[in-house]
Amino acid sequence: MKRALEQDTLHLVEHDGSEQTIASNAPIENHAAAGVNWTNLRLNDLESDHVNQRIQCLLSIARQISLFTVEQQKDIIEIIIQRLDKERDGDAKSMMILLIEKCSRYPNVNALVVLTYLLKENRQILQEPNNMRLVSTLYENLISDLSNSHHKVRAISISLLSLLPFIFSSNTTMTEMSVQKIVSNYARDSDPRVRKSALDALVQMHQRGCPLDLAIYNLSVASLRDDYEEVRMGGLNLMGVLSSLYPEHRMKLAHEEVNETTRLIDDAFNKVCDLVNDSAITVRTKACVMMASYQHVGPDMLSQTFSKQIMSHLKRRLPRYKAQQKKYANGQIPVAEGDIDVESDEFHILDSGACGSFIHGLEDEFQEVRNAAIDSICELCMYNEQLTKKAVEFLVDMFNDDIDKIRLNAIQSLRKIGTKSTLEFDEEQLEIAVGALEDNDPLARQATHELFTVVRLTVPVSLTTLLDALEANTKRYPMDVLSIYRCLRDVGKRHDDYVETLVPDLLKLDKRYLPKEANVEDIMYTAYVILIVNASSSNVKMLHHLPKYIFRHFAYFKSKYPDCIPDLRKLYKVAGIKLEGDVDCLPMTFSASAKKLVAADAESYMTATIDMLQVIKTQVERNELATALLTIDVATRNFKYITSLKPLLVGKSELAQLHLQCYQIVIKVKQSHSSSTYASTAQLAAASLLKHSYTMQHTYLGLSKDTLQAAMYLRILANVVWIFGILKQLPISSDTSFNVKNMLLAFHQRVKLIQQQFNLRDDHTLGKLELNLSSAIELPTTTKMSLLHSFITVSLLDICLDNPVKRTTADIVLPQANPDKPYKFASKYPVKLHLEVDVFNCSDTNQLAVEFILPDQSSFMLWPASGHFKQTTPYCFKLSTSVELTLSPWTEPGVVIIRIVQSFEPDLPGLDEYIMKYPNHSVPSSNSGPKIATSCVISEHLKYRLHPSTTSSNFAMNKKRSF
Structure with a gap:
């Protein structure tokens, strides 16, 4: 096999002249990798005579492999494949194969061709006459070693012997059946370890494609009666293989x-x-x-x-005559007719x-x-x-x-x-099943709720028992309410006949009196309504006997719990019900054609609003700042409205709104330049710009390269604004020049880092800024600092909204906010909380954490284990974990703020963290928890109220009761 490199693709040329493409450098849609600096990889070290240098180069490639552009992906797999033939060190060769495996995941790489190449290139044994003579000698030695007195020699020889037929299939001496027969004989060896090795060798031969002989079945049966458990385990494996190979073979009964x-x-x-x-x-x-x-x-x-x-x-x-013959043959005396024969003839x-x-x-x-x-x-x-x-x-x-x-x-x-066939529970079985609702484990309770969705109760009274158990569940564990509602949704569909007879009791209806409208915030009333409306979808006659007010409640619960209520318009249409007056308060729906019109309207509206971004940029460049602020307000409202029209555009709309907020901050900085509050305004603006920049980069998926560069420019702008905000409040002293120089050095480091990361050394604006910085670092004069300040007048870079952008978000399901009922706990013990969070559009859960802001304003960060995240759909996860909070003693009710954050590594960790904390540069953190990482908030703040109780009062109460 030889290789041929063309302009756009890398090919492997087979011996017959056919070509197969390994990789292509054709552009890939939505691929936004920034690329790496090729010289920093030091690819020449792969040709070095020192193994350590080659390994260090491979490690450098592995660290930055996710940042490669399409062209770099194609080049790197070509380099590694060419070097793989020449490499002799085992560790380096293993690393190259791992890198090829990573590269094969790229969409522009043909993984099948790469795999075929590796299989052909890495065959170490050649089919040559000299080698075949050597293998024949090996075979003869193995046969002789099978008679060795030591069990380890026999066991290893059997394992090696079972491999030879597959490596040298052309050898007539070592056929699969002959080797199989030899190995089978040693399954009756005197040593159990040899017997185990023989049984395992037969299973491995099957796994390599060798058809096992049916006669081996008796061998597996005998192995199951072996005195040693390892041999019985091997016999089980062999029996499983044979029963899958010959399931329908008829064998004579042993009797x-x-x-x-x-x-x-x-x-x-x-x-x-x-x-x-x-x-x-x-x-x-x-x-x-x-x-x-x-x-x-x-x-x-x-x-x-x-x-x-x-x-x-x-x-x-x-047969009777055979039984008598058997008794006579055994010397037994026949009994008279009518007497009892205690020996069975079965x-x-x-x-x-x-x-x-x-x-x-x-x-x-x-x-x-x-x-x-x-x-x-x-x-x-x-x-x-x-x-x-x-x-x-x-x-x-x-x-x-x-x-x-x-x-x-x-x-x-x-x-x-139950998902395969409906389960039926009688009263006794239901009593046992509802006992699981008292389990302390939330997973067990939720699994029980899901179990009831596939169960059919055999008697009507069992439904009352189930409802009573679920009501007790809501009182004991209020966090299970949503799971119970989903359970009752399916219970109602399966038990419409039982529910119909229970409607008067559930809704407390009496024919002698007018029905009283119930409270829609009542938990159990909500549960009953969900049960009834889903039962009505299977038995529409029930709807005609319900009070009128309940139809308003149906619509309310449809908007509050959309997955628990069926399609009401379809339900009413089937039942032939027409709602009139204030009862008809169903949410607005659209026909299929109307939905298409709305979607088209949203796209055109989105295009027009995106065009407003260019208008804002022009207004800022013309210094029409007041007009630009008005245009920003209009564009922000438009993007919010687009979100309601077409939810698929939420990511783009929120990204555009974030960009507009950055414009507002820059405009306010320009407007307050000559004011006395410029120092504080500038530092607040710098903190906001940095936060927005990192939020843009780390909490949105599908960003283009242009958008990432725009985020980087925001950091440069934030650094400039922060420097001049600090200079505004610095006292005039001899140390001023030293402080300014330190700030300029850090700024210069940021610019170089961005140039390297995005390969922007030819960028005119950044090149000019770097020259001005180098000059100002040597001697920070007023003229040189003025040149740096001119960067604030540079307009923001445009963002690209063509990609399908998605924002990383999280919803905290448990615990739920408790403003009216604080959670009471003994102050000397830690508070244990169970957390359930839905995470959307996340590419790496290792960066997610749960942050707790305690009543004393200290922070605590919980990093869930990777096993606590369960993937629900691509890029979406369900987090289920627990935490124990050790709180400082206090006596009054307090609030713990819980939020989900996504951590990231800043460009300049010390400086960026300092800037973003303004005006709270020194925020206390919990000493017991891990170090607080730099992060972006991706969820709403959940306020969970706690009420500590002193142990002394509890002791006094217990003492009083004892008397």
Whole structure:
């Protein structure tokens, strides 16, 4: 294989002359990588004779690989592939392969061609005559080593022998079947470690594509009765392979008196079930896990797993004459007719291994076995609906398990089964299930709510029991209200016949009196309305018997809980109901054609509003500052209105509003230049510009390169404004020049950093600014400082709104704000809070944190573990975590502010953090928590009220009660 490099693409040329493209440098839409400075990578070090230099160069490439442009991506994969042939160091070669793997994720790289190339280039053994003679010698030595007295030599020889047929498939001496036969013989070795190695080698041969001989099945059966658990584990693996290869093979029953056959998969399942009673916990767990893979076992055999008695269809009775012959042959005396023969003439078709195997698994003393049994039951029920009824009975009993993970697994498994076939709960099972609503674990309670959405109750009185349990749940755990509403939504759809009879009691209706309108803020009334309206979607006749005021409530709850209320207009249309007067207060909807008109109107409105940005820029350049502020107000209102017309444009609209805020700040700085308050105004403006710049860069996805450059220019502008704000308030002294020089040096460092990051060394404005800075650093005279101040008059760079921009946001679901009911806690103990947050449009959850601003105004930052984030959709996550707050003692109710922040690394950490904290340069932080990072707020502030209680008062109350 040789390579050919053309102008736009990199090709691999095969031996037959065909070309396959590896990478292309064609532009990619919405690719906004800034690129890196090619000289900083020191790619020449890859040709160095020193391994350390080559590795350091590869590390530098790995750190900056995400910043490469399309052209740089194409060039770097070409360089690495060319160098891979020449590299001899193992560590460096491994790093190159990892880099090629990262590069293959680029959309302009053909990953399949790269993989094919790596497989061909890295084959180390060549099919040459000399090598084949060497391998034949190796084979002969391995055969002789199999007779070695040491078990390790035999075990390793077996593992190596099983690999040879796949590497040298053309060798007639080492065929797959001959090697398989040799390996099988050592599965009966005297040493258990050799037997285990032989069984594992057979499984590995199957995984490499070797068809295993059916005769090996008897070997796997014998291995299950081995005295050593490692061998029994290997036998289980081999049996699982064979039962998947030959499931329908008919094998004769072991009983000599019956000439019947059974399927291999049924016999294997029976053997696996028998190991559920094994003495070793690992074998029992493995057996329970493997049972899930036998989805195609006969239904009779599966039913036997939930019964400890052998079913009649698995028994056979010997013919009477054969039974008598058997007794005579054994020397037994026949009994007279009419007397009782205590010996049975029945026998079992198969071993009794499957008899009650799941019951034994669920009753096991180790939680690992019980967990595996629950998982297997769930998996088998997904493929065999006739097993569901028996499974429900035993899984519901697991709700009372001592281990919380077992309880949660049982609840979730039942819910999964319910998505396949409807579950039916009788009164006893419901009583057990609602007990899970008292669990302290919020995951268990939420899983129970989800379970009830797939359950059908067998008797009407059970629905009342369920509603009472959910009401107690809302009182004990108010944070579960939304989950309960979603539960009742589906409960109503499944139980419309039961709900119809309960409507008068739920709404407290009496035919003798006019109905009294209920309070829509009442939690349980809301729950009942959600239950009734969803039941009405299945039984529209119910709507005709409801009081009129409830239709207004339907519309109110539709706007408040849109996912819990069905489409009301469709519901009323089906029921033939026409609302009149003030009752018709449904939210406005549009037809399909009207929606298209609105979308087109929003796009045209967006284009016209974006054009206003150029008008604002022109007004600022002409120094028409007052007019520009009015235009900014109009444009801001337009962008907000666009958001209501088309939610898909929210990201663009918010980015444009942020840009307009920066314009407002710059205009105010220009207007206050000659005022006495310029020092404070300038520092506040610099802090705001820096914050907006970092917010623009780090909380928006899909930004173009032009927008990122505009954000960088904002930082330069903020630095200039801050310097002159500081100079305005500096006293005239000998140390002034020293302070000014330090500020200019930091400013110069920022400009160089931005030039390197965006490769803007040819930019005229930045080049002129750098020259002025270098001159002012040497001697900061008034003339030189005036040249720097002229940068404030430079207009802001334009932002690009062509990309589909999305903003990173977060919604705090739990805890909920409690302005009226403060959370009471003992002041000497930490406060434990459970947090649930919905995160949207986030590319890296490692940068997200939860910030707590305590009543004493100190801050505490919680960094959730990556496992606490559960991805819901691409770039969207659900955070579920807990925190313990150690608070300083106080006696009055206080407020803890909770917010979600996204951290980032500033360009100049010390200086930027100082500027952005103005006017609070010294904000106290919690000593117990980690260091407060620089961050952007991406959620609304949640105010959670706390009320400490002293232990002395509690002690006095307890003492009084004791008397």
